[in-house]
Amino acid sequence: MVNTAPYSKEDILFILAGIVDPEIPVVTIQEMGMLRDVILMDDLCEVIITPTYTGCPAMGIIEHDIVELLIQNGVQNVKVTTSYSPAWTTDWMNDGTKEKLKNFGIAAPIHSSCTNWLNPKSVIVSCPRCNSTHTTMISQFGSTACKALYKCEDCKEPFDYFKCH
């Protein structure tokens, strides 16, 4: 059996860093903060991931992608474990990741909207297309669990806002 010996933990993390979020293909699971840890044992490689939302349907695909990619790289015995603690937060995204979201047409999460959760309409979200702050929330629930639906009153385009979490 091929064991995990040729690879270090850093090597595995480097390989996995290439996996993109199936619902937002411009960012990787590492950039999203969903890839938490790799634990190497004698004949087993355990990958710890955390979901953005408990019911995130992308988790099954991500798990499959991790196993497949590691098998392609000669790591045969892979176990993917889902951990809920510490709970995933949008604060784990850095500015570069937020910029990628914006360029993809998704307004990046604003930290203050977490503390102000009882009054979501008080948060000003900029349009990712024209940067106007003249925007309106249409619904807190959008095309995926992690996004809200907004519209821009200036360029008139609808857009997604990545909810603060």
Next chain:
Amino acid sequence: MTKQEALYTYTLRLGDNALIQGHRLSEWCSRGPILEEDLALTNLALDQIGRAQAFLKYAAHIEGQGKTEDDLAYKRGEREFYNNLITELPIGDFAYTIAKQLLISAFEFYQFSELSKSSDETIAGISAKALKEVRYHLVHAQDWCYRLGKGTPVSHKKLQQAFRELWMYTGELFEMDEIDQLLMQDGTAIDLMSLRPDWLNLVGSILADSTIVLPADTYMQTGSRKGIHTEYLGHLLSEVQYLQRAYPDATW
């Protein structure tokens, strides 16, 4: 009763509440009054079903008989479910679903705030995660209460009637038995009764702002802690479990 048995049932309660409420919300898929609400209600359903999966997986682990979360969801009978009765009630009209969602989300907000401090790490972890999602559910239900309550005479009447009908199912949310008592000793379980004043304040203020009269406490329905349900749960399970009952162990 051993601690393991108590913890198993306690975790099943948490999982079953999420599973049954999640299924009811999923019934709105393609039937929402507007597209945005169709998406909102199914998003709520997704959060609940994700939470159910996490708690039932943990319950299966505690039981230690090699079962999965799917075994617990699809292969238990009606009397082995411990969800609160309010979750299994039919979805009714949109006002009824919103009223139900407000009562449940306000309860879950306090429940998961406390459970995220549980001495059981897995329960605390899932609860901290659930709490973030429940905040969005609560704001959603609150906004719709305002709109329906202060909307048209018809929307007001429907919402008021929904709260009147549902009120007798709210007592059970705070019911505790020997399982809670046993698990409270080491800080695993929380004191549900102590959550009621805050819950009542929150619900009362949202209803007042919606010009809806808070129903008076009257006879309260009970039974789910012992697996005794309304007539609706059996019908619901026959749909949820159909495939696994007709084709045992079928997989995709």
